Amino acid sequence: MSIESSSDDQYGELLAWGASMGITDAPLSEQKTHGAGQIGLSSLCLGHCLCIASFPAAGGCVWFLFFPFRRGLAAMRDLSEGELILRVPGQALMSSKTARQDPRLKKILDSFPALSSSQILTIHLLSEIAKGSTSQWYAYLVHLPRVHHTLSYFCSFEAEELQEDDAICTAKSAAQKAYADWEAARPVILKMGLSHRFATLKAWLWAAATVSSRSLHVPWDEAGALCPIGDFFNYAPPGQHEANVVSDSPHSSEKEQQLDDEQSGFGLSMRERLRDGGYDTNLGAYCFYARQQYKKGQQVLLCYGQYNDLELLEYYGFLLPHNPNNMVYLLPPDPLEFGHSNLGASSQHLACRTRFHLMANGNPSFSLLAAMRLSAASPALRKSHGYHALSGQQLSIEVDNDVYRWLSEKCQKLLAKFPTISQEDIVLVKILSACCDSNGSQTVSAFLNELSKGRKPFPDFIDKDLLTYSPTVLENVIKQLLQMMKVEGFKKGFSDHTKIAYAFERWKAAIQWRLSHKAVLERCIQYSNRKLLLLNKELLDR
Template sequence: MEQEHPNLESFLSWAAQLGISDSTTRTNQPQHSLSSCLGSSLSVSHFPHTGGRGLGAVRDLRRGEIVLRVPKSALMTRETVMEDKKLCDAVNRHSSLSSAQILIVCLLYEMGKGKTSRWHPYLMHLPHTYDVDEAMWVTEKAMLKAKSEWKEAHSLMQDLMFKPQFFTFKAWVWAAATISSRTLHIPWDEAGCLCPVGDLFNYDAPGIEPSGIEDLDRLLSNTSIPDTIVLNGDKNIMVDAEQLDSHSWRLTDGGFEEDANAYCFYAREHYKKGDQVLLCYGTYTNLELLEHYGFLLQENPNDKVFIPLEPALYSSTSWSKESLYIHHNGKPSFALLAALRLWATPQSRRRSVGHLVYSGSRVSTDNEIFIMKWLSKTCDAVLRNLPTSLEEDTFLLNAMDNSQDFSTFMEITKLVSSRDETCTFLETHNMKDTHSFTDVILSRKARRSMDRWKLAVQWRLKYKKVIFDCITYCNKILDSLLK
């Protein structure tokens, strides 16, 4: 995803001077005598099958051990960048802009300073391109939103007298992709921060959250905890939100710590020397990973699919819309099953069966048969209404993986309905009138677009597979009920 930078050593030396360190000794003092901020716990390494460039363990690491510390003064935030009076005064005159828009402008402003920017070593280390910018899979809605936000920031960029190259939409998209894919959470600014060295960690998904029936059934049995929420208006059925959270693994492996006045990162598991040390940014679906970070996971326990539901279903339960989804393995979420069971129950009987529903039990055999048939039919309709089928996407992805050259790929794609996508690709790269692809060598830009296209196909294939697996799940339940 990123391009290697020849000045990595000077960047790490610069970081050490700012007090960034992977030493287990707690200090935020600048390390002027060190040639690198890494070496005690971590090193920059290449992991071709798991994210490319990342951070590897230089020794055995224990789970929970601190592995990197980045002082607050080294974080690139709106607050630190706006120490520049010219920038601060200009931003204060444009209070209608969002915090994210302002941080994007701050990034471009610092880029425009060149070598005079205090962040220059870090800025030169940032990728020149991202898989999340100008991608073929970006929706029209997202592109329109980006253009609207760019235009809203025009007057601020004019006040700051941006150089032409930093005023373009292309520059805005690059900066927005940087902010989207690399910022980390800080409690005092919703825009987040750019964290030198800390953004070298590659992503690992957190463990599966306790969303199964057994976990909720156990938690639902405890009604003595004072801080509770009421489900569906039934005061006899309560779930403690904090207790639910405490039964899942810590969702992130780093955060800003006030006592250390630094962003601190911890090993999320035991690592052997040479292992890649991964960071969990939080619970993301594959679509969110693709949108914000430009990659997806082959096995993502936090992936989920939402399907269209009847409007009356939402009024039959107090479960939030965000909890009504299908898991990565095709099983309906606990909340979706509960909502469907209540929706399929006559309104006059819902209160009397509430204790069954919220304990994860079936209301009746007829009720379960009805919702499984409805769910299977709805999933089937979703698949049928998509432009391409699961089989066609599988075929296309295999062609992308196994074609020895572009000519072979073009011959294969003539056989599937995705040929409209192929035409769009050819038109985008001025190849539509090419009569023979035998000797065609794709440009670097075309190869990048091909990689992004492949990511799109991978995502939609996984999406369809989840829906297909849900149909299979429903049919298995129906078979057992109708015996």
């Protein structure tokens, strides 16, 4: 993986501050105690296991929004699976607990008991930012991202561009919740005497998105805590590695016992360590462990949990190019669609209590396939052999033939409801990427100005491969670009090149999300059609 190392000049103050707070990637055997906290032998908190590095978007694990490079942590040496690689003491964390350690802030918060932990942590962050260089977290705060693209930032147009009803509702609800949280917290911010710019909705959105995207779970607070240095880890989704962490092999148990012997007594077992990290009450620190073996120079990743792309966009503001946890929720058919009577009470109970979905590869989930088979079966077959469907078995070739035909047609109908086709989305993403990646947003403005004059240009920075698409696809893409230019909020910021770029990034994220959603439906059609071919062959071979 290609990386660009970040110089100590850029992060030197942060790494020195981290060392003074007891943050370290040094092995426990090389630690010494100094004052209230533990510090490594180095004057910097990193250098034994990890270093801060920039990873090009082309080689990263996410679709990067706006930034061509993303900071992360790289291995300074070969790392072993389950190895302790970073500790962040509780005194370095920012949480609602440290918010209440500020006497003035605690007094004000006590008079507003209805505030949630997330609101308190967001207020705490704004308060520390307002303190400037006098904040104990100043060296950390100055390196926080200045831009977020979580769903709370999406305007109505950007939310509608998700094109799927549940996703649109999620985006609009996120924006509405952010506004409601700000209104409830604003009296606290004003009572604290912070300047007007810290009491604006814009400031609140930034701080709330920072908390949402960077906080880590701690046992004492549902909002989590901001973890300096620890929040440099980029995301990797849970996968097969976690499922096979402990096997029945005697060698795996020996390895587990060996690592537990080496690092025992610190509150986390080997199985817990392979979840990537957690707050260790015995050490009084947030501890991070290598989720797998890493070679020197590789990016070291952290699994935040299992999220589909809409959740990643809502809470973290990024997408994965290939997310194994993506799914499309799909209600099973009514038996009446197959000309049969309704399901019995036990099957109705199953339908009411199970969330049915298509998996990322397009295959129906176990519960969806079982429900479809029960719906497609005749009442007699359902009564005599329905239990086979509930154990994942075929009821008959004819039933499966009806199931996969229905599934293919259902997905085709769902795709037909979208106002754009995948080809148009792909072209639009390429254009928006080229606009945002080209040097200077002025090029974007020039492009849009030409569009507004009806010239429909494809400037030099646009991928020439676009011209291989049909004229109809390109014409529809131009219409969408012109529609974007008519949005009131976009028109107001038309002279502000940075605002244009940010708007394009959020729009691009919405399009990328709907592309991944459509891709699941398209894979399901292909999967169902393959099944139908095999089933028809079986029928002919009888």
